[in-house]
Amino acid sequence: MVTGFGAAGGSPVRPSQVSRRGVLMGAAAICVSGAASAQAAPARVAAVDWAMLETTLALGLTPVAAAELVLFRSAAVEPAVPDSVADLGLRGSISYERLLATRPDLVLISPWYENRRAPLERVAPVESLAIYGLGSPYEAAVAATRALGLRLGRSEAAERAVAETEAELAAARAALAPLAGRPALVMNLGDPRHFRAFGHDSMFGDVLARIGLTSAWTEPTRFGAYPTVGVEALAGMDDAFVINVGPTPPAVLAGMRASALWSAMPPIAAGRFVALDPVNPYGALPAARRFARLAAGSLAAFARG
Amino acid sequence: MAERRGVAPWIVWSVLAALGVFLSLDGVAARLGPGADAVDHALLLYGALPRIAVAALAGAALGLSGALMQRALDNPLAEPSTLGVFAGAQLALGIAALAAPALGPLGREAAAFGGGAGAAALVLALGWRRKLDPVTVALCGMVVAMVASSLTAALILARGDYLFALLIWGGGSLTQDGWRASGAIAAVLLAGGAAAFALRRPLGVLAAGEASARSLGAPAPVIRIAALGIGVALATTVAAEVGLIAFVGLAAPTLARLSGARSADRTLLAAPAVGAVLLLLTDGVVRHVGSGETVPTGAATAFLGAPLLLWLLPRLVLADRPAETRAPRLLNVGPLLISLVVFAALALLAGLVLGRSDGGWAIATGDAFAELWPFRAPRVLAAAAAGAMFAAAGVVLQRVTGNPLAGPEVLGVGAGAGVGLAAILLAFGGAGLPLQMAGAAFGALAALGVMLLVSGRGRLGPERMLLAGAGISALCLAGLNAVIATGSPSAFALLAWMTGATDAVSLPQAAAACAAALVLTAPLAAMLRWLETLPLGDATARSLGLDVAAARLALTVLAALLTGAAALVAGPLSFVGLVAPHAVRAAGVSRAGPHLIGAVAVGAGLMTIADLFARTVIFPYQLPLGLFASLIGGAYLVVALGRR
Numbered sequence: 007m008v009t010g011f012g013a014a015g016g017s018p019v020r021p022s023q024v025s026r027r028g029v030l031m032g033a034a035a036i037c038v039s040g041a042a043s044a045q046a047a048p049a050r051v052a053a054v055d056w057a058m059l060e061t062t063l064a065l066g067l068t069p070v071a072a073a074e075l076v077l078f079r080s081a082a083v084e085p086a087v088p089d090s091v092a093d094l095g096l097r098g099s100i101s102y103e104r105l106l107a108t109r110p111d112l113v114l115i116s117p118w119y120e121n122r123r124a125p126l127e128r129v130a131p132v133e134s135l136a137i138y139g140l141g142s143p144y145e146a147a148v149a150a151t152r153a154l155g156l157r158l159g160r161s162e163a164a165e166r167a168v169a170e171t172e173a174e175l176a177a178a179r180a181a182l183a184p185l186a187g188r189p190a191l192v193m194n195l196g197d198p199r200h201f202r203a204f205g206h207d208s209m210f211g212d213v214l215a216r217i218g219l220t221s222a223w224t225e226p227t228r229f230g231a232y233p234t235v236g237v238e239a240l241a242g243m244d245d246a247f248v249i250n251v252g253p254t255p256p257a258v259l260a261g262m263r264a265s266a267l268w269s270a271m272p273p274i275a276a277g278r279f280v281a282l283d284p285v286n287p288y289g290a291l292p293a294a295r296r297f298a299r300l301a302a303g304s305l306a307a308f309a310r311g
Numbered sequence: 312m313a314e315r316r317g318v319a320p321w322i323v324w325s326v327l328a329a330l331g332v333f334l335s336l337d338g339v340a341a342r343l344g345p346g347a348d349a350v351d352h353a354l355l356l357y358g359a360l361p362r363i364a365v366a367a368l369a370g371a372a373l374g375l376s377g378a379l380m381q382r383a384l385d386n387p388l389a390e391p392s393t394l395g396v397f398a399g400a401q402l403a404l405g406i407a408a409l410a411a412p413a414l415g416p417l418g419r420e421a422a423a424f425g426g427g428a429g430a431a432a433l434v435l436a437l438g439w440r441r442k443l444d445p446v447t448v449a450l451c452g453m454v455v456a457m458v459a460s461s462l463t464a465a466l467i468l469a470r471g472d473y474l475f476a477l478l479i480w481g482g483g484s485l486t487q488d489g490w491r492a493s494g495a496i497a498a499v500l501l502a503g504g505a506a507a508f509a510l511r512r513p514l515g516v517l518a519a520g521e522a523s524a525r526s527l528g529a530p531a532p533v534i535r536i537a538a539l540g541i542g543v544a545l546a547t548t549v550a551a552e553v554g555l556i557a558f559v560g561l562a563a564p565t566l567a568r569l570s571g572a573r574s575a576d577r578t579l580l581a582a583p584a585v586g587a588v589l590l591l592l593t594d595g596v597v598r599h600v601g602s603g604e605t606v607p608t609g610a611a612t613a614f615l616g617a618p619l620l621l622w623l624l625p626r627l628v629l630a631d632r633p634a635e636t637r638a639p640r641l642l643n644v645g646p647l648l649i650s651l652v653v654f655a656a657l658a659l660l661a662g663l664v665l666g667r668s669d670g671g672w673a674i675a676t677g678d679a680f681a682e683l684w685p686f687r688a689p690r691v692l693a694a695a696a697a698g699a700m701f702a703a704a705g706v707v708l709q710r711v712t713g714n715p716l717a718g719p720e721v722l723g724v725g726a727g728a729g730v731g732l733a734a735i736l737l738a739f740g741g742a743g744l745p746l747q748m749a750g751a752a753f754g755a756l757a758a759l760g761v762m763l764l765v766s767g768r769g770r771l772g773p774e775r776m777l778l779a780g781a782g783i784s785a786l787c788l789a790g791l792n793a794v795i796a797t798g799s800p801s802a803f804a805l806l807a808w809m810t811g812a813t814d815a816v817s818l819p820q821a822a823a824a825c826a827a828a829l830v831l832t833a834p835l836a837a838m839l840r841w842l843e844t845l846p847l848g849d850a851t852a853r854s855l856g857l858d859v860a861a862a863r864l865a866l867t868v869l870a871a872l873l874t875g876a877a878a879l880v881a882g883p884l885s886f887v888g889l890v891a892p893h894a895v896r897a898a899g900v901s902r903a904g905p906h907l908i909g910a911v912a913v914g915a916g917l918m919t920i921a922d923l924f925a926r927t928v929i930f931p932y933q934l935p936l937g938l939f940a941s942l943i944g945g946a947y948l949v950v951a952l953g954r955r
Contacts, residue, residue: 092931093931093932094931095930095931095932095933096468096469096932096933098468098803098804098807099468099807099812099814099815099933099935100814100931100933101926101930101931101932101933102686102814103666103667103668103683103686103926103930103931104668104930104931106682106683106686107668107669121815122815124817125685125686125817128685128686196479197479197480198488199484199486199487199488200479200484200486234479234482234484234607236358236484236486237358237486237488238354238358238486241350241351241354255408255412255413256412256413257412257413257414257415257418257419260415261415265357265488265489266353266356266357266488266489267353267354267357267358267487267488267489268488270349270350270353270354270357271350271353272350
């Protein structure tokens with residue numbers, strides 16, 4: 007059934023490396039024995055959902071196929087996707103024929119793709135893991151990472167990914183300690199007059215709280231984001247930091263900086279605006295890490311001075 | 312707009328204007344009070360006041376634009392969206408965002424202007440051979456708008472995250488961050504107003520008839536194009552500065568006329584005033600609904616438009632122009648029909664066996680076919696069924712209306728299905744496919760009901776019906792645009808449906824589509840006599856003992872059901888239902904039975920080929936089916952209209 011281990015061969019995780027955590031050893035042992043009794047853990051994984059693609063890569067497994075890689079590489083950036091991964095086309099309309107050709111033994115989706123489950127199951131068993139719409143996206147991402155680790159027989163890699171993320175968040179929190187408790191508005195500029203605001207229930211808002219800041223956006227959201235907000239929403243956010251997460255066309259940033267109304271808004275007037283490189287707003291732990299690292303790096307100057 | 316007996320309109324409009332200003336000024340007082348700081352002043356100076364100015368100016372510009380277009384085309388439903396201007400501008404903005412992301416605001420606005428003007432020019436070029444006859448122009452406008460919308464949707468789908476700005480634009484938001492936009496619109500409004508003033512007399516004479524217009528020294532088409540050009544410039548400037556604001560261009564001149572502005576120059580004067588009040592009032596209301604930009608202003612104007620359109624349509628005065636159906640006539644249609652059926656069969660076969668892989672094109676046989684057919688068969692069957700249903704609906708509509716350019720897409724039923732789907736997606740988020748289909752079916756039937764209601768009062772004249780459908784379609788598409796503008800996950804689901812999402816169809820659903828095609832086409836076999844008789848004209852049909860109204864109603868309901876079912880599968884933006892019957896008729900098939908068989912074969916074949924293209928052209932990225940269907944149809948129509 008498993009026709010190639012080439013991708014898994016690059017995995018940095020070996021059972022001998024996980025001796026430091028006895029509990030994990032136990033979990034891994036259960037998993038391995040379970041897998042041995044039934045079937046080998048899936049090695050040829052196809053990720054239709056981007057958060058699942060991130061998680062699979064974070065577990066040290068290179069998937070055989072994933073969706074919309076052209077945009078992923080520019081809009082999510084991390085983790086780097088090896089060239090060996092086949093592109094399945096648009097997330098909203100993946101090519102089943104290309105998927106079939108890559109011979110996966112497991113297809114990873116999220117609840118957003120449930121209506122494609124039937125044709126996907128024709129190709130390989132489908133695993134659906136939810137990160138959004140359940141409450142804390144960060145905790146859901148941790149749970150999904152562990153669940154996928156178990157499914158792929160990589161529980162120790164999952165624990166390590168969780169631990170590394172925790173460590174990165176702790177480092178960011180330490181770096182931003184002088185700013186602890188300050189509000190920050192995470193947004194994505196659409197045009198010079200509008201942005202999409204991310205709430206406390208988004209991955210960005212969740213990570214903000216974990217690195218010691220609070221979310222300045224208090225209105226209700228849908229799936230963590232509030233679409234199309236006008237500039238004037240910044241008026242009441244006197245001591246907030248404004249964090250723009252890409253992708254943002256350069257002309258839009260320029261137009262915003264040239265705008266009289268933007269410049270008059272307290273956070274902008276005080277210079278508390280930072281523009282981050284693109285981060286996947288609906289990502290998993292790698293996106294959370296990337297956001298924490300980029301945000302802490304940009305806000306560090308304020309923390310120092 | 313105050314005529315002798317009409318003091319009331321003045322008062323009503325003044326009160327509405329005051330109300331609009333009051334709603335917009337809400338909060339301004341607080342920003343001037345003693346506790347106000349620099350931020351309050353900035354919000355007032357660069358946010359609130361420019362927004363009031365831009366609402367009034369954009370409303371006035373759109374009102375003038377609509378008045379000019381309606382005069383020029385002698386068509387009470389003409390406005391920037393029905394002429395393809397907004398769709399063209401949106402497409403140009405999308406291309407600009409992809410090709411030149413660093414383009415500044417001026418560049419973006421130039422692109423929008425170019426796209427809108429290009430679309431309008433294309434519409435006029437297509438209608439030129441028929442001396443810019445209003446119905447032809449309106450239909451060409453629909454065609455151009457749909458092709459442009461389809462291309463834009465494909466762009467947004469392909470580069471979703473990056474075209475957020477285009478989504479905002481589609482909603483039409485009046486949020487301002489300075490005075491640049493209102494300045495630009497004011498400049499164009501001044502220039503356009505002066506030009507309209509110069510044109511007022513020729514336009515007034517034009518309304519009296521083409522012959523007397525010639526006595527002015529300028530041929531009627533020149534006057535029409537001059538007025539249209541000004542209207543397009545006004546509309547594209549508004550589009551570029553604030554986005555898509557549908558319906559004000561339609562409503563303002565209409566309401567101006569209803570308020571007593573009867574003559575051409577009075578309408579040209581009153582329409583901008585009414586437009587300004589309308590948009591100011593709408594924006595004032597929108598700002599008090601929900602928080603932030605819950606409802607974009609452009610969307611709100613579309614929703615306000617529905618009741619007015621309903622009220623307006625039965626009152627339209629339309630000259631029923633005789634239809635030209637001088638197609639050649641083949642005596643022996645057998646060989647042609649057989650070759651059309653063979654074409655459809657070959658297309659189906661190609662859809663099943665042809666595909667692409669990493670190594671290039673591949674014909675699947677044996678084991679490969681056994682593995683691939685479960686993925687290909689549903690979409691091929693669904694596409695063929697949708698094409699067949701669109702084509703059957705098209706045959707019915709072209710025969711009922713006596714207009715060879717009628718088509719189910721023009722009926723507004725497909726767009727109505729989209730509104731039903733949007734309602735389901737908004738209410739239930741990630742709803743399952745059965746629920747989505749139920750919503751779409753309900754929307755299609757509702758659009759049909761509305762259409763019959765507004766066009767059926769009196770009698771179901773062919774032009775009235777087409778224009779009613781075009782108007783409803785334009786309104787529905789504006790509403791859909793507004794939903795899509797939210798950029799939420801359901802918005803992307805809606806966008807995917809609008810462009811034809813055959814790749815999500817399961818085998819049972821495809822079988823259901825085929826069953827629907829059979830069940831809905833079969834009754835037509837019993838109605839062939841009606842289809843034969845109706846194009847001969849009402850008098851002839853009646854003298855042959857036909858209950859014309861009943862026959863029209865039954866056939867129209869059937870056509871709408873066919874369209875709704877087909878649109879569920881292939882989206883509302885294809886032209887197969889217009890093109891297939893037209894092509895078969897143009898090839899010389901005149902009797903109803905062969906016409907129906909030939910059109911169904913061509914429709915099924917075309918849609919299957921469109922699906923094959925969608926699946927393979929940039930493999931593994933799949934393009935929307937509706938994109939290819941509308942491109943094939945659009946190209947055919949351009950050629951067909953050029954020949955007329």
